[in-house]
């Protein structure tokens with residue numbers, strides 16, 4: 001196993017007016033190459049904050065984050081942006097596609113933004129389009145695609161760069177159950193076939209059941225971690241997650 005991301009003792013405080021909110025309070029977490037983790041916890045427990053720090057979208061108030069061998073939590077903005085562009089992909093609840101571009105133009109966007117030639121990525125593009133089942137939709141614009149297809153475009157856009165990390169924020173939040181399952185299967189494949197680690201925030205135990213590991217937050221702290229055995233059936237994994245959520249809820253009363 002190769003640890004690609006190490007987070008040590010992360011604290012994040014937000015100061016609004018005279019109030020300070022401690023969104024994270026001493027979180028440590030390692031991420032292995034190609035590992036799929038889900039972050040769960042009640043609203044306000046710090047899930048989005050943790051995800052943003054891990055992806056370099058924001059900086060911790062205290063603590064360290066290293067990506068590979070590089071400490072990234074104190075870098076100046078321009079350096080942080082460059083590291084993020086090269087190493088982090090995003091799949092959000094609202095697919096965040098550019099409406100005037102075709103599916104394949106949307107997918108190639110991070111390549112072009114990074115100043116690389118799209119031509120060099122043609123083969124990879126074809127392979128990814130095939131893998132996410134969009135080969136015959138490649139010339140369509142977002143408004144000509146279903147929600148599930150749009151989310152597959154967003155996922156393909158995160159796959160094309162071969163980023164070490166993909167952040168997924170409620171990726172199935174706007175999809176029906178069946179379409180959501182397809183997206184989860186593809187995310188799982190991204191982790192295991194393409195070796196891109198995934199950090200997914202979700203409320204949905206079904207979505208979380210596709211992960212290798214679930215990290216549970218409460219009040220800005222990791223209160224439980226569960227490694228999901230992939231050889232048990234999905235129904236059992238969902239049950240296991242539900243029982244942990246229930247236990248944590250009871251404990252917080």
Ligand code: ADP
Nearest residue numbers: 014016021023042043044045046047048049050
């Ligand atoms: P979650 O994603 O689990 O709902 P968040 O990470 O969004 O939790 O928020 C954790 C805590 O930090 C909450 O109390 C929230 O109100 C607060 N918070 C998050 N972002 C900000 C911000 N930009 N400014 C002030 N407070 C914030």
Ligand code: MG
Nearest residue numbers: 044047048049
């Ligand atoms: Mg959130």
